[in-house]
Amino acid sequence: MSYCLNPDCQRPTNPSATQFCQHCGGRLLLRERYRPLQPLGRGGFGRTFLAIDEDLPFKPLCVIKQLHVPRHTGSHFTKAVELFHREAMRLQELGEYPQIPRLLAHFEQEKRLYLVQAWISGQTLAQELHEQGRFSEGKIWELLQDLLPVLQFIHQHQVIHRDIKPANIIRYNRTPTLPQGSSGWSGLSASGIDPAARSLVESLSDRKLVLIDFGVAKSLASPTPCTGTIIGSPEYMPPEQIKGKVVPASDLYSLGVTCIHLLTQVPALDMFDIANNHWAWRDFLLKGTRISDRLGQILDKLLQEAISQRYQSVDEVLQAINASQITSQLTSVQARALHLSPLTSASARSSAVTPTHCPGQLSSAIGVDYTKLRDLLAAAHWKEADQETWAVLCQALGKPLGRYLLPGDLSKLPCEDLQSIDGLWMKHSQRRFGWTVQVQVYQSVGADYGSFCQRVGWPLHNSTSSYSSLKFNRSAPIGHLPSRVWVGGSYWWRHMEAIATKLTECSPQSVKKIGVNPA
Template sequence: MRHWPPGQQLHQGKYLIEEILGGGGFGVTYRAQNRKEGKVVAIKTLNANVQGKPNFREFQTKFVNEALSLARCSHPHVVQVYEVFPEMVGNIELWCMVMELIDGIDLASHLEDNGLLSEAKALPIVQQVGSALSFVHQQGFTHLDVKPQNIMLRQRGLEAVLIDFGIARQVTAPGKLRTNSNSGTECYAPIELLERRAELGAYTDVYSLTATLYVMLTGELPFPSQFRKQNIPLTPPKQFKSEISDRVNAAIMKGMELEPQNRPQSVQEWLDLLVPKPVVLPSPKVSPQSAQKSFETPPKPAHPDTARVISVLGINYINLENLLAAKKWQEADEETRRVMLKVASREQEGWLEPESIEKFPCEDLRTIDQLWLKYSDGRFGFSVQKRIYSSLGGTRKYPEKAWENFCERVGWIKNNQCLYYTDLTFSEKAPEAHLPAAWCRSKAGEVRGSGWMWWFFSRVETCKV
């Protein structure tokens, strides 16, 4: 069998092949229709070349293990595997892997079409892929072929998804040597991938992810590691593009250290060099009965020129930033509510409560606030709302009158009536601190807080937002 033609039915008619999407040295991927569910999927299987090899069964076993490995890696930035099934092709039982079909293009094509990326656009993509790799490593696997061709960008929001685990394998015990049969793409491959016997680990993917960022920012391929071993130094990325910050330049040079032991030993360790994590202050132990102290009223903050997009949970804020940049205020407000519920694991409940607010990560709270500040010219955001609430006498004890005055000031109450969410003003002409609002929307659709509202502003203060 060379390839399945369009119209070929698989898995007892459940899937209908539409076209070939592409292939590599071992596999071929098809676009197919799931006829039972009415959705489009990708189906990957071993190609005709591998089917004719004498050790086909060995390749098939590795392929099935890949599918099972991916099925264990349920992460927003890892391609999703739906199922695996065998299909008879003549006298060969050929296993197929059904995957999510990503609506978008790969990072390599995006760079080719759009040119270099700025740090502001490149770092969120790298952070998303980094969070995926960290998760994969926690499951006991390495990717071993991270490169722009294996990073898809969803059409909506340029959300990154790591694909093609065709050479992924289980990580053996630390320090154990094993024969390596894959060289990867040489400019992205660390020295241990290009040697016959090597110790492979998370630091292997660190090198490849760093090399990917190198290309994203400079447009230049780094010298292959086997050449660097012959005393050809790696050119610092800042020499190609002076706008690259010293911090990012240093993180790239560290992540691409030739010897594995000199690199960060985990992806998160490298990400912390790239974008240092803010200090997380402990939440104060305050009860509604004993808390009497008024909030400090900070001066009006200047809106940031750049927003640091950081999430300790790997939450994707690209769509929120794109909506805010496009001044789509209502869509951005709804997206704010969605990501906040996701951070707090309250998507089913649909609302926040004091315990989830107290545990809300400061990094994520700051990220959401800074994005709103940046794109509203400092008019909207949690920090703006907290500043106004404090200026009106708002305290941790939740004085009802202060809250009512706050709601009137920001335009959530008019003529002594709480507005419904749909009646808010979703434009830059709205009163200061009018948005975001969906995070405190009641079940009835009103935008009005209850007795737990002081918990949220307490968290805003604790996190120094």
């Protein structure tokens, strides 16, 4: 079918091939290209519609957003037009990112403004909550791991979303399901994807979260300060946004409110204790539900009323998550050891990191001298130690100094040497850095290399020619060092998989195997 976008049309449904509305006479095709099929929703200043692009052979699906303000006069309408144009600008600035719908077009037709975006198949978290009920702690961890890198990306591009809430987060479904009611158009195919967006969609893992609706997003690079009109969803707004001001930490507050709403399925404002000025969300958990202290502490800090008491950036949240997960894993290993016999328990405790090797022990199967690496690490000369790590790797593998190494080369690295290098990094960083730590982070994100890079603070591209993107201090994210500057080859990004495999081979109990298959 075709759907008329004239807001005043009383019978907007039309046959599929119709060019003009049979009721009001309005033109059905936008730009003689985009055919609206059915309404998807409305809210704020816009209405959204499922549509197809008739210019392309497979007639791929897309989404049309129409500016719709009942009264087209006064400051209210002027503000709506400004926000609509701003959404297009924000989407254009953000460019192509898999977890943000791609902007396909922005135009005016018959004195109405439109945006056209790539269609993302899936449900919003608000719909998922309604159908499936309260989220488990595991699903909240997954939400944080999925969405924080998106916020990190937009904040790095000087954009604040200002409307983080379950209705603006879609869980992508790689097997498309058409919206209810779309079966009325015989030519509609769930497999239709706009070619311009195809590469982005294909790079998006199934069930990943996508952030939508940048209609109220604000640019930090704007010549005017981030103050003025109160915009967003009040129940998810931080105090400063209610006063017309926003900072990157404002999005983090809204993310925290989103998490506690999904955990409890209770309206957000019902959980705020006005008398004591704090979120009493634990009081609304389903009876018998227990949330771990590590997640509770992270949510509590996201929800702090004072900006100064809140996480200041996505990086800080990711570091807190990494620290809590690694601490939990090490604690779990130690806890299991308590159930063993005294002799076995002592052995397990001494080998929690590298069971067959003492951390910091200097030994080599082929006579490599690790004294310099030890001394640099002991003095916290992290950059020089990172450079020395490349040098000793070359020596241990019989390669010329400075030669880039392939991930496959690591299979030839003697276990003694791997454990010596890793043990020195673990010992002198108090288990903040080292390959064991990196593998634990890698496994905690399901062996997803992109997510791993986000966690440890590495760029997604391979920066082998410069140390400019690295931090050489203890405030660097957990697992940030040693770096990957030594990695070369076409499949450089598989180095983490190779390290995980080799570490598991050399020390089977040192890392918990999650999605990593030893060779």
